[in-house]
Amino acid sequence: MPDIDVQELNQRLSQDENLLILDVREEWEYAESNLNGKLIPLGELPHRLAEIEAWKDKEIIVHCRSGARSENAKKFLQGKGFQNVRNLIGGISKYLEQYG
Structure with a gap:
């Protein structure tokens, strides 16, 4: 699946879609700001x-802060058979920059 940009994610969140948002940052980063996703x-x-x-x-x-860790997580998950994994382009930093 293609990656997702912040505009599409914001639209889908506003529509209350049933999404799994997986946050792969550290706990302290999640405490500072988050998208109410699952932290692992x-x-x-x-x-x-x-x-x-x-x-x-x-x-x-x-997602992660900028997109690098989440890209690694995406590749790892795909290798474990998860087929529909999308990386948030620019990470939460880009999301908060536009929708903070």
Whole structure:
């Protein structure tokens, strides 16, 4: 699946779509600002896949601060059979810049 930009994500959030937003930042970053997503820091992701197993065939939007860690998370999840993983382009920084 193609990655998602902040405009599309904002539109979909405003429509209350049933989305899994996976935040792969650290706990302190999540405490500073978040999109009410599920927090699983990138380093813990390999050990916590069971928590998102139910979403294996559904869309998952993964994000971090700028998009680099979430790109790694996307590739990791795809390697584990998650087919519908999209990275938030520019991360939460870009989202907050526009919709803060």
